[in-house]
Each structure stands twice: as structure tokens, then as C-alpha cells.
Amino acid sequence: MSPETSTFGPAFRLTASTQTVVISFEGTALRVPENVSVVAALLVTGYPAGRRASGSGAQRSAYCGIGQCFDCTMTIDGVSGCQACMTRVREGMQVARQRV
Ligand code: FES
Numbered sequence: 195m196s197p198e199t200s201t202f203g204p205a206f207r208l209t210a211s212t213q214t215v216v217i218s219f220e221g222t223a224l225r226v227p228e229n230v231s232v233v234a235a236l237l238v239t240g241y242p243a244g245r246r247a248s249g250s251g252a253q254r255s256a257y258c259g260i261g262q263c264f265d266c267t268m269t270i271d272g273v274s275g276c277q278a279c280m281t282r283v284r285e286g287m288q289v290a291r292q293r294v
Contacts, residue, residue, distance in 0.1 A: 217287040232278035232289055233259065233266050243278060244268070245292055253291075268292055 213228040219241050226235035233256040236243035244255040245267045256266035261280045269290045270276040278289070 215283055215285040215287075217283050217285075217289055219289045220291065226283055228283065230283060231259075232268065232270065232276075232281050232283055232287070235283045236278070236289070242291060 214225045215228045216223055216225050217232075217235065218224070219236065219239075222241075224235070224239050224241065226239060230238075233243040237256075242253050242255065244253065244265050246252065247254055254265045256279050257263045258265075259279045261277050264277065266278040267275050268278045269292045270278065270281055271288050274292050
């Protein structure tokens with residue numbers, strides 16, 4: 195299905211961009227598609243996309259994808275508490291999990 199024939203709204207249309215950027219996830223360089231959220235970039239590369247639970251340290255994962263649940267909060271470019279589902283990747287971005 196082409197983006198033009200998608201039944202979803204514009205926010206959910208996928209494009210076949212071949213452009214990529216390189217981000218760092220906890221010191222590992224990852225080449226990811228440009229213009230996607232940090233959550234999407236981590237999910238397509240197989241890395242955890244979310245915070246660690248404060249008590250048990252268990253891995254949490256993005257849940258809503260629309261900025262409501264805060265299970266995706268990560269440290270991005272040194273700033274903790276960033277919602278990874280609402281943040282687009284940028285060249286050279288530094289991403290790490292955090293305990294919340
Ligand atoms: S996944 Fe729910 S706020 Fe990001």
C-alpha cells in the first residue's frame with residue numbers, strides 16, 4: 195500500500211525514505227532512518243526503547259507512542275526525562291536509558 199492509499203491519517207503514513215542518520219545508544223553507534231522518533235529508531239534496530247523501572251530495574255517499553263504514558267522516557271543529549279516517542283532522531287544524537 196502506498197502512502198497515498200493509506201487508510202490512516204497523515205501522522206501514521208510511512209514513507210520509504212532511504213536517508214539515514216547515525217545516533218549513539220549507550221555508546222553504540224546506530225544507523226537509523228531519518229525523520230523517525232527515537233522509539234521507532236530503537237525498535238527497528240532491536241535496542242530497548244524505554245526506561246528502566248525505578249524499583250526492580252526491569253526494562254519498560256514504549257506503550258502509547260503519543261506522549262501520554264511516559265514509559266518511553268530516556269536521556270537524550272544529556273537531558274533526562276525526554277519522551278522518546280515524541281523526539282525525532284538527529285545526526286549525532288546521544289541516547290541512553292534512565293531509571294524513573
Ligand atoms: S510511549 Fe507513551 S509517552 Fe512515549
